[in-house]
Amino acid sequence: MQEKLDKAFDRSLRDKFREFSEEPSPAVWEQIAVGLDRPDRKRLPYAWLAAACVVIFASVLLWPKQEPEEMILAKAPIINLPAAETASAKQENFKNPAIVQIDKKVVPNSVRYEDRLDSSNELMVVVSSSADVPAAQKELNLQPAASTPVVAEAVVASPMPDMDIAANTSAVMNDPEDSADSFAPKQKKGLGKLVNFVLSQVDPRADKLIEVSEDAGEGLHITGLNLGLIKLKNKTSNK
Amino acid sequence: MKQTFTIEYLLEGCKKGDRHAQESLYRALAPKMMGICLRYAADRADAEDILQTGFIRMFQRLADFRMEGSFEGWVRRIMVNTAIEAYRKNLRTLTAISLDDVNEELSQTDWNGLELQDLLKMIQELPNGYRMVFNLYAIEGYSHREIADELGISESGSKSQLSRARALLKEKIKELEEKDHARKVR
Known part of the structure; x- marks a missing residue:
């Protein structure tokens, strides 16, 4: 009974307001016209954003092939520091000297620099100095913890600038006569793993947006693409 | 066409x-x-x-x-x-109001003579939540489930707000009718 009365009440009001209309004030159209001249900020061009990401990744992947490593090294400023200063310069580079552990071992006149990014994400930097003073080999064991230094973070987190940073760092830290050649392939290998690592952080799927593998001589190859509807996978890389 | x-x-x-x-x-x-x-x-x-x-x-x-x-x-x-x-x-900014239950039923024909503007004013004077639920349910024809989803409330919350909105409207309509009647008699 109550329900019937309620429905009748609702219906009466609905009928009364069915054709209800009222002229708004003229200012409303003026405001609408102003609002229509402004761009709609809420609608981001998602398709273009996605395309931009793909282009950025592609350019990172293709860069080493287009530009010889010698040129990258030649562009970077080469600084030779005396042995005593080298260690302190290293520490300043890392901006967070508190977590840098330095073990002194005497290795005369050798220059070695290794930058290794292995599966456990441990970045190991072995720095030694070349000069007249009895040089010390310093091992900088950098754990990828919260306090990981800025340089190491850059290598892990951002695919674009890391090329620059890594190339520059290698040139700065290395004696140019020695290990430029031996360093380059490792750099490339690191980049391949780096790209896969970054994507594994961003993309939870089993088949990532882009999968990369590196050949010993030829550099990086894209071995898999997963664009949702479109999946490409190089079977030879699935070993 | x-x-x-x-x-x-x-x-x-x-x-x-x-x-x-x-x-x-x-x-x-x-x-x-x-x-x-x-x-x-x-x-x-x-x-x-x-x-x-x-x-x-x-x-x-x-x-x-x-x-x-x-x-x-x-x-x-x-x-x-x-x-x-x-x-x-x-x-x-929603303000809750205390509400006396209105049990009196209105005769269906009497208040049809009320002006649309009077009715509109009554609806506008409802607390915000009541007004939303009443409009969506009674006039737009939404279900309580849909209203609950849209307004972020429970279904039972939607039902109780609807019945309170109805009760308030009936009370206001009755008041207006009485005023109207008194004016006619004078």
């Missing part, structure tokens, strides 16, 4: 960003949409804010409209959704 053609013609112009077409479409729809906004707002200024936001949104989304259904119905839904959004934004 002629009107359908006119709307379609205007829509083509609006999609190209023709300001005259946009204004013509606005002029054609604004009074009716204002009538809807007035029901959802506490006053005229709030209603015009909803109307303005709703129309800008409608023009920006015009490309999404398929020519299949009723265009007016589509615009109406945009206005109602804009009103819901405005309500949710202002949820903090």
